[in-house]
Amino acid sequence: MKYLIFSDIHSNLDSLENLLSLKKANEVDKYLFLGDLVGYGANPNETIELFRTIKKLHYVRGNHDKVIAGLESSSLFNPVAAFSAEWSKIQISDDNQLFLKNAKRGPEIVDHFITICHGSTFDEDYYVFSMFEAVESFKFMETQVGFFGHTHFPIIYLLRNDKIDIVPLSNNTRIKLDPNTRYLINPGSVGQPRDKDPNPSFVVFDSTRKEINFMRYSYNVKKTQKKIREVGLPEILASRLESGI
Numbered sequence: 722m723k724y725l726i727f728s729d730i731h732s733n734l735d736s737l738e739n740l741l742s743l744k745k746a747n748e749v750d751k752y753l754f755l756g757d758l759v760g761y762g763a764n765p766n767e768t769i770e771l772f773r774t775i776k777k778l779h780y781v782r783g784n785h786d787k788v789i790a791g792l793e794s795s796s797l798f799n800p801v802a803a804f805s806a807e808w809s810k811i812q813i814s815d816d817n818q819l820f821l822k823n824a825k826r827g828p829e830i831v832d833h834f835i836t837i838c839h840g841s842t843f844d845e846d847y848y849v850f851s852m853f854e855a856v857e858s859f860k861f862m863e864t865q866v867g868f869f870g871h872t873h874f875p876i877i878y879l880l881r882n883d884k885i886d887i888v889p890l891s892n893n894t895r896i897k898l899d900p901n902t903r904y905l906i907n908p909g910s911v912g913q914p915r916d917k918d919p920n921p922s923f924v925v926f927d928s929t930r931k932e933i934n935f936m937r938y939s940y941n942v943k944k945t946q947k948k949i950r951e952v953g954l955p956e957i958l959a960s961r962l963e964s965g966i
């Protein structure tokens with residue numbers, strides 16, 4: 722069975738369209754999304770509508786989805802995130818807002834052996850940025866393999882014999898899973914990469930071959946930036962896309 726794991730689309734319609742048109746993306750059996758479908762970008766409605774057409778999809782909500790669904794206030798967000806969340810809330814249709822409202826809080830266990838969550842396995846809002854935080858997340862994970870998003874930073878944390886390690890991810894990294902090791906994997910972001918590479922990323926997990934493949938692709942960054950500027954969202958949301966920060 723092949724799974725495509727992707728995260729943090731953030732209303733970036735152009736990037737999501739390109740992802741779904743890739744040959745690799747059409748060869749998988751299931752899609753697993755790790756949250757933050759909306760927020761930051763200029764196309765919240767169109768992005769939700771395209772997302773809703775994906776078949777064989779499992780997903781959890783992200784912190785932006787929760788706020789834009791009206792389930793939580795944007796007061797804890799930084800000013801740019803809060804502005805875009807309030808703007809997105811006004812843009813989205815009632816039906817799309819209901820769709821966000823009904824998105825499940827993670828973690829979710831898919832097919833009895835894969836954990837998916839937004840921030841960490843114990844708190845959807847918690848950022849796993851370091852080995853210390855990854856250890857905490859492993860404690861609450863019931864499966865050998867888990868995927869998380871939220872940081873927009875692609876990385877693999879490994880736990881073996883109580884020792885933690887990391888594997889940096891660059892394009893086409895392929896790793897074979899060891900049966901005695903546990904894995905927490907971040908596929909990076911579809912809509913707003915933050916590892917200094919503007920190309921979005923995702924992971925394909927082949928559970929038969931026990932293999933993880935990390936991949937990047939390109940999309941029309943300029944077109945996406947133009948739309949963000951045209952609707953009057955903060956400039957940083959456009960400029961950061963070309964530097965991947």
Ligand SMILES: [Fe+2]
Pocket residue numbers: 729731757783785871872873
């Ligand atoms: Fe995010």
